[in-house]
Amino acid sequence: MVRKSASGRIGIADVAAKAGVSHATVSRVMNGNFTVDPDIAARVRAAAAELKYQPNPVGRSLALGKTDTIGIVVPDLANPTFQAILRGLSRAAAQDGYRVLIADSFEVSSEEAILAGEARRRCDGLVLCAPRMTDAELEEIAPSLHPLVLINRTTATAGVPSLVVDYGQGVQDIAEHLVELGHTRLAFLAGPPRSASNGLRLQGLESFKAAHPDVEVIMLEGGSDFDTGHGAVDAVLDSGATGILAFNDLVAMGLMSGLHERGLDVPNDISVTGFDDIPFAKYTTPALTTAAVPITELGEQAWQQLRALIRKEQSDTPGSRYQPRLEVRASTGPAKAARSAVHG
């Protein structure tokens, strides 16, 4: 007969009663403490099995001071990049027996700090993914969030590893590629204003402009999704640019779709590039030229760093920098005006 303590669920006390031992002994057995007489241990195990006893994780957490859970806060769960990071993180953490709690800030940066704090209190560590909050805010809360790892954002706070993708270099590589194809008038379809990675791209373009005074680079406002790209067709055409650097693959795909609807041909009329190399980029028509970011790996690395912090190991690498790799596909081609020059 299964007896229950006050609450509905079976607790350690029920097992102890059934096996005729104390709570303490049951706990010892369940945790593989070998200072228990084998006979008694067997009896306890039998009782536990019969009652289908499973320790209550909340009680354990309180006693042990750890939850075996980590949190991740992302600005927008709809974004494939963050999904990929989440996936990599979740996979890696699961391998070490950790679960992940997600917090989506829906791009409202004012919520981030609160969300992060709440998540952190429930978890053993936190991954802050491309936070949109200001630097000041970040510095302010970072210490209280430890163990913390940052993705695509850096901080002066000690002990906070940062994994950042070198968007600046990536965007330069892309621009360089377009210039080699003969484009002399480029346009950058920017991302969300608060996005740090957008900032890095802008910096990269500044460097590029300094190195290529002959190339014109027009800045266009934008966003981070399909519709941004789709809605930017007019602005892009007005700019007169023949090589377009979209903020990311989504924007690029939206733009290509819009251009296609206008009867324009990519890449013969206009070259389009993306960023990230999301899985779909390979399968668009034409296949998208983009800068590949090892994004799942980023999630995995985030876990490695966080684990080191949680275990208080000396983290050998306090952070790392990821270089995007240029993926030249079919969405870029020789500039229209420069075409004969190339052939000639």
Place this chain on the structure above:
Amino acid sequence: MVRKSASGRIGIADVAAKAGVSHATVSRVMNGNFTVDPDIAARVRAAAAELKYQPNPVGRSLALGKTDTIGIVVPDLANPTFQAILRGLSRAAAQDGYRVLIADSFEVSSEEAILAGEARRRCDGLVLCAPRMTDAELEEIAPSLHPLVLINRTTATAGVPSLVVDYGQGVQDIAEHLVELGHTRLAFLAGPPRSASNGLRLQGLESFKAAHPDVEVIMLEGGSDFDTGHGAVDAVLDSGATGILAFNDLVAMGLMSGLHERGLDVPNDISVTGFDDIPFAKYTTPALTTAAVPITELGEQAWQQLRALIRKEQSDTPGSRYQPRLEVRASTGPAKAARSAVHG
């Protein structure tokens, strides 16, 4: 001066000491219990603010017997469908102050039951998303998982709402559409064998075949991702079918990409359809004909149902059935052989 109790973090005891009251009173104030003298309450609040006190959620959870967290287990976090469900669920739950814990089973069905149990114990409720486990297993564990809501799977267990998409009807609608275009030889590129939604599609096709004895339907093995579609090009061409029903949009996109590489034209040489209407489906070239599933809504509904269960409300709708909506786009066209017939 900030004093800390034994542990590093600030606890209720610290606030109590600073305000010169007992823990109990602090707790009362923090929880808006109005049986506290306003002066004392103010003093407590001041102390709490000064110490930046935030209640420890684990302690709260233990005392209250709830975690304000729900769990979701999915077979594969890389799948856009599950991502969308997660997103909808997370959004809806957040609005009610709940967080979500994710568990990815990586398509290994034997892990699902354990994962589900663990997740459930940490949470106030659980969403089981298209579980791959057997019916027997599901019936076995379902009672212990309550409050539980199922997505794309049903159970005989009482009190477990099921949200299912009518894939059977959807696939019939698609087939019907192809037949109307003059196709008489169709092929179905199946999904993962253990997928219940694949089973529903197969049932739908049986109904379809019964209603259309003149139409040939060839069954092809498959999977659920891009590469499945890309790798199925040969099998598809060998089948001689002119209308292809891919398991989902991903497979369809992979297939279209493969066909394109072979120099085949969609839809002039062959018509391709997907399923789900993921955001990308609109932007492929040609845009993909598919059956739209209100997937984000599914996640939201899952939360509504789960919330009702958690609050022990009488759930008026013990589950619901979602009808896919046929989205005719450019990837389907008149059958090659039947073309002249159509025009004539």
Place this chain on the structure above:
DNA sequence: CCGGCCTGAGAAAGCGTTTTCTCGGTTCGC
């Protein structure tokens, strides 16, 4: 044969909250 050591298990003290119980001090009613 007795004292010290060691082993193994129960008792009890946390972990950080909430909540019931209790009780001193008012206030109200008769």
Place this chain on the structure above:
DNA sequence: GCGAACCGAGAAAACGCTTTCTCAGGCCGG
């Protein structure tokens, strides 16, 4: 003016577990 109802706040129990503390009993050596 005195008992009853009441109000507000502290003490203590409870939530379910881990872990230290403690102690009984068995074993060994002297």
